Amino acid sequence: MFMSSQLALKNMGLILRFLGSLLVLDSILHCMVQAKVQYYDFVLKETNFTRLCSTKSMLTVNDSFPGPTIRVNKGDTVYVNVHNKGKYGVTIHWHGVKQPRNPWSDGPENVTQCPIPPNTSFTQEIIFSDEEGTLWWHAHSDWSRATVHGAIVILPAPWTTYPFPKPYGEQTLVLGEWFKGDVMAIIDEALATGGDPNTSDAFTINGQPGDLYDCSNGSTYRLLVNYGKTYLLRIINAVMNEEQFFGIANHKLTVVGMDGAYTKPIVTNYIMITPGQTMDVLVTANQSPSLYYIVSTPFADTTAPFDNTTTTAILQYQGKYTAPSSIPFPTLPSYNDKAAADNYTKLLRSLANKSHPVKVPVNITQRIFMTVSVNQLYCPNASCSGPDGNRLAASLNNISFQTPTIDVLQAYYGHLSKVFSNDFPKQPPYFFNFTGDVGNNTLYPSLGTKVLTVNYNDAVEIVYQGTNVGAAENHPMHLHGYSFYVVGLGSGNFNNITDPKSYNLVDPPLVNTIGVPKNGWATIRFIANNPGVWFMHCHLERHASWGMDTVLVVKNGSTRETSIRPPPKYMPPCSKT
Numbered sequence: 264m265f266m267s268s269q270l271a272l273k274n275m276g277l278i279l280r281f282l283g284s285l286l287v288l289d290s291i292l293h294c295m296v297q298a299k300v301q302y303y304d305f306v307l308k309e310t311n312f313t314r315l316c317s318t319k320s321m322l323t324v325n326d327s328f329p330g331p332t333i334r335v336n337k338g339d340t341v342y343v344n345v346h347n348k349g350k351y352g353v354t355i356h357w358h359g360v361k362q363p364r365n366p367w368s369d370g371p372e373n374v375t376q377c378p379i380p381p382n383t384s385f386t387q388e389i390i391f392s393d394e395e396g397t398l399w400w401h402a403h404s405d406w407s408r409a410t411v412h413g414a415i416v417i418l419p420a421p422w423t424t425y426p427f428p429k430p431y432g433e434q435t436l437v438l439g440e441w442f443k444g445d446v447m448a449i450i451d452e453a454l455a456t457g458g459d460p461n462t463s464d465a466f467t468i469n470g471q472p473g474d475l476y477d478c479s480n481g482s483t484y485r486l487l488v489n490y491g492k493t494y495l496l497r498i499i500n501a502v503m504n505e506e507q508f509f510g511i512a513n514h515k516l517t518v519v520g521m522d523g524a525y526t527k528p529i530v531t532n533y534i535m536i537t538p539g540q541t542m543d544v545l546v547t548a549n550q551s552p553s554l555y556y557i558v559s560t561p562f563a564d565t566t567a568p569f570d571n572t573t574t575t576a577i578l579q580y581q582g583k584y585t586a587p588s589s590i591p592f593p594t595l596p597s598y599n600d601k602a603a604a605d606n607y608t609k610l611l612r613s614l615a616n617k618s619h620p621v622k623v624p625v626n627i628t629q630r631i632f633m634t635v636s637v638n639q640l641y642c643p644n645a646s647c648s649g650p651d652g653n654r655l656a657a658s659l660n661n662i663s664f665q666t667p668t669i670d671v672l673q674a675y676y677g678h679l680s681k682v683f684s685n686d687f688p689k690q691p692p693y694f695f696n697f698t699g700d701v702g703n704n705t706l707y708p709s710l711g712t713k714v715l716t717v718n719y720n721d722a723v724e725i726v727y728q729g730t731n732v733g734a735a736e737n738h739p740m741h742l743h744g745y746s747f748y749v750v751g752l753g754s755g756n757f758n759n760i761t762d763p764k765s766y767n768l769v770d771p772p773l774v775n776t777i778g779v780p781k782n783g784w785a786t787i788r789f790i791a792n793n794p795g796v797w798f799m800h801c802h803l804e805r806h807a808s809w810g811m812d813t814v815l816v817v818k819n820g821s822t823r824e825t826s827i828r829p830p831p832k833y834m835p836p837c838s839k840t
């Protein structure tokens with residue numbers, strides 16, 4: 264009896280020691296996989312660039328166009344010290360990074376901070392959480408993002424891997440744009456006259472317009488590949504005002520991710536990608552070794568002016584072969600092929616497997632119906648350059664957003680009055696045939712700095728209803744601080760009885776930007792579990808400039824861990840405070 268309990272104690276000791284060493288091993292492993300902290304310096308300054316036969320000075324980060332890539336593993340934290348050596352105040356936004364509890368570093372001008380004055384610096388803390396794949400960063404002041412943007416590559420956490428065979432290589436392709444003029448002057452002039460802003464003069468792939476433009480074919484971007492290998496292309500649409508169709512001659516694209524989340528693989532000849540979106544695409548170099556055109560062309564189902572040119576890069580196999588007399592060119596949908604755009608968007612699905620589960624809210628506690636419109640403002644003596652001498656405007660629920668001079672976040676956190684009002688409506692002022700002959704219904708919107716407030720952990724549903732007020736077109740709606748599930752997309756007026764029956768609550772795509780179909784609707788859902796002040800806007804820059812924006816305020820929860828963090832020691836000053 265005595266012996267056996269001694270033995271039992273001894274055994275217990277051994278077991279405890281074994282468990283103890285397991286715990287030590289576990290904490291060592293835990294340390295090894297712990298998220299990293301990285302530091303970047305971004306120097307904003309004017310730099311000379313030459314494209315399309317002419318040279319201009321433009322604002323860039325670290326003298327590069329596109330700007331530097333931020334590379335992290337899932338869950339890392341990055342401090343970016345932004346030094347503004349430019350001529351005017353600017354802010355930087357980390358597009359698609361949720362920044363849990365930390366709106367202070369999100370960046371939209373006069374929404375979460377005032378601009379960083381010239382000759383000063385502002386350190387932003389970018390907190391990665393569940394994002395994995397590709398995102399991007401861009402300036403969020405006026406139109407400075409045309410030249411101030413770059414990729415964010417989020418690799419799987421250490422000791423984990425992609426949900427597809429590891430690609431042999433990877434490359435980021437930033438779809439951008441070239442304006443011969445000064446972009447800030449272009450938007451300033453458009454806002455002064457009330458007319459449409461000038462369109463761009465070229466699209467670009469990794470900063471290069473490509474062979475179809477003047478003075479460009481020596482510098483066309485080339486993607487070198489080895490025969491038989493598979494590459495991960497991280498495609499970012501940084502274009503200001505046009506969605507894009509993208510494809511590669513003779514090569515299938517397999518879409519595996521979007522907006523920093525994985526998707527079920529889609530095998531396709533083309534993608535449609537809106538400004539603000541990113542798509543991760545696998546391409547296998549399985550054709551005869553040669554050269555093949557990579558092409559991006561606009562999708563613009565609108566009567567508004569747009570850049571109708573085509574940018575190219577070249578997929579170039581390595582090794583010895585005779586160059587083709589003409590490089591194969593992909594067939595992409597035509598610029599106004601709405602069906603091609605909508606058909607592609609409807610294919611997107613979350614990966615939705617055991618390691619990448621889907622958590623679509625089902626019991627909705629906040630229902631919002633939001634019309635998305637291009638409008639007009641009355642202009643005395645018909646002296647503006649918009650339709651009928653009016654001024655072009657845009658709105659959400661007929662409110663054209665007026666950007667305040669003190670940022671909404673500071674006003675909300677510090678209880679400052681008269682900066683914004685809490686009464687963004689949960690539905691439009693009138694219900695009419697939004698997508699038909701709308702007459703003069705809501706042609707003239709109200710102006711206001713109205714924010715939409717929801718409670719912590721609300722299950723939010725927003726139905727975006729595109730309208731035929733002004734000019735109808737696809738609107739890529741973007742929300743800061745969140746990714747959301749797109750549970751439904753459709754054409755015409757949303758029907759709240761029949762359309763919800765078509766919702767995908769099983770594997771809807773998880774994105775931060777969704778193109779609301781022209782004269783159609785899109786329904787999104789998310790849990791409001793990130794307290795803060797988050798900008799929501801159309802990612803077509805001219806619409807955002809005209810007021811197609813609002814702010815989502817998500818209140819604090821009941822604990823410190825569910826509340827906005829205190830502000831950093833330094834925030835850029837607002838000139839009016």
Ligand SMILES: [Cu+2]
Pocket residue numbers: 737738739801802803806807811
């Ligand atoms: Cu829009």
